[in-house]
Amino acid sequence: MIEMDKRINLTGFSQIELVSFIEQTGEPAYRGRQIFAALQHRRLQSFAEMSDLPRALRERLQETASTSTLTVESRYLSEDGTRRFLMKTHDNLPVETVFIPEQHRDTICFSSQSGCPLQCTFCLTAQLGLLRSLTPGEIVEQVIIALNDAYGVGETSPRGTNLVGMGAGEPFLNFDSLMKALRIMADPQGLFIVPHRVTVSTAGVVPRIRELATIPDRPNLAVSLAAPTNEMRNELMPINKKWPLEELLGACQEFEQTLKAGERFTFEYVMLDGVNDSDEQARQLANLLNRHDLHARVNLIPHNPADPLPYQPSPATRVEMFKSILESKGVRAFVRRPRGRDIFAACGQLAAVTQTVGLTAS
Numbered sequence: 420m421i422e423m424d425k426r427i428n429l430t431g432f433s434q435i436e437l438v439s440f441i442e443q444t445g446e447p448a449y450r451g452r453q454i455f456a457a458l459q460h461r462r463l464q465s466f467a468e469m470s471d472l473p474r475a476l477r478e479r480l481q482e483t484a485s486t487s488t489l490t491v492e493s494r495y496l497s498e499d500g501t502r503r504f505l506m507k508t509h510d511n512l513p514v515e516t517v518f519i520p521e522q523h524r525d526t527i528c529f530s531s532q533s534g535c536p537l538q539c540t541f542c543l544t545a546q547l548g549l550l551r552s553l554t555p556g557e558i559v560e561q562v563i564i565a566l567n568d569a570y571g572v573g574e575t576s577p578r579g580t581n582l583v584g585m586g587a588g589e590p591f592l593n594f595d596s597l598m599k600a601l602r603i604m605a606d607p608q609g610l611f612i613v614p615h616r617v618t619v620s621t622a623g624v625v626p627r628i629r630e631l632a633t634i635p636d637r638p639n640l641a642v643s644l645a646a647p648t649n650e651m652r653n654e655l656m657p658i659n660k661k662w663p664l665e666e667l668l669g670a671c672q673e674f675e676q677t678l679k680a681g682e683r684f685t686f687e688y689v690m691l692d693g694v695n696d697s698d699e700q701a702r703q704l705a706n707l708l709n710r711h712d713l714h715a716r717v718n719l720i721p722h723n724p725a726d727p728l729p730y731q732p733s734p735a736t737r738v739e740m741f742k743s744i745l746e747s748k749g750v751r752a753f754v755r756r757p758r759g760r761d762i763f764a765a766c767g768q769l770a771a772v773t774q775t776v777g778l779t780a781s
C-alpha cells in the first residue's frame with residue numbers, strides 16, 4: 420500500500436502565498452519570507468536543515484506541511500556529462516529530469532506530466548499514456564534536485580541555468596501549474612531563473628499558444644512540427660487531427676507578431692530516416708512556413724532511437740541536405756546535437772527506462 424502524503428507542499432507556494440500561510444499559523448510575515456528563501460534560494464529540502472527557525476516552529480510545520488515530495492530512485496550519468504534523474508512522486512508515479520552541462524550554461528529539462536496523453540509515434544514517453552499532471556511544487560522540485568545534485572545543497576552554480584520544458588508530458592495540457600511554477604522560479608529571492616531563460620515546447624495546443632501570446636512574463640516558445648503536411652503529421656503527431664497545420668501555424672503567426680526583443684520562438688523538426696526527411700519534404704516545409712509569413716528558426720533534431728520505436732535517425736548527410744534546402748528558401752535552420760543518448764536522456768526517450776547495459780546509475 421502506498422502511503423499518500425497529504426501535507427501541503429510548500430515548494431509549490433509563491434512567496435506571497437507562503438507569507439500568508441505562515442501568518443495564518445500566527446507567525447510573523449518575515450518567517451514566511453525566511454522559509455521561501457530557505458526552500459528556493461538555499462534549496463534546503465527539509466525543515467530540519469532550517470536551523471535559523473525555532474525548533475518548535477519547525478516541528479509544528481512538519482505536521483502539516485512538506486518541503487519535498489519527490490524521491491530520486493535512480494540517477495544516470497552519460498559519457499557527455501548529462502545526468503538523468505528518475506524520480507517518483509508521493510503516489511509512486513515516474514518523473515524524469517535531465518541536467519545538461521554546457522560550457523557557458525547548464526540546461527535542466529523538466530517534465531510537466533508523468534507520462535503523456537499525446538501519442539506522438541516517435542516518442543517513448545507516449546507509450547506510458549498520461550499518468551497525471553504534475554503540481555507546481557513537483558515541477559519546481561525537479562530543478563532544485565538537479566541543481567543540488569550538480570553543485571551541492573545551496574551552492575551557487577558557476578554558470579547560468581536555462582530551463583526547457585521538453586521532458587515528459589505536454590506542458591500546455593498542464594498550463595496553469597506550469598506558469599505558476601515558472602513564476603515561483605523567477606522570484607529574485609528564490610531560484611531567480613527568469614522567463615527569458617526558459618523555453619517550453621508544445622506539440623501544438625493551439626488555444627494555449629494564443630493565450631501565451633497575451634501573457635507579458637512568458638517563457639520562450641518552441642513548437643514541434645515533425646511533418647510538412649497534414650497527412651504525415653496526423654500519422655506522426657495525432658494531435659494534428661484536433662489542430663491541423665493551418666490552424667496551428669495561424670496561431671504561431673499571431674504569437675510571432677507579439678514577440679518582444681530578447682524573446683525566442685522556434686520550431687522543432689525531428690528527423691526520421693526515410694519518413695519526413697526528403698528533399699521534397701524540405702521544400703514543402705519551407706513553403707509552408709513562408710506561406711504563413713513565419714520567420715522562426717527551425718531546429719532539426721535527429722531522432723533518438725529507442726527500441727520499441729519503428730524509426731531510425733536521418734543520416735548526417737541527409738540532415739545537412741534538408742537544412743540547406745530550407746536555407747535556400749530563406750528559412751533559418753539549425754541542427755541540434757543530441758545529448759545523453761546513451762542514458763536514454765535525449766528528446767523523446769524519457770519513459771522511465773531503468774535497465775540498460777552500460778549505464779552508470781546510483
Ligand code: SF4
Binds near residue numbers: 589
Ligand atoms: S513528444 Fe512530447 S507531446 Fe509527444 S508524446 Fe512525447 S512527451 Fe508527449
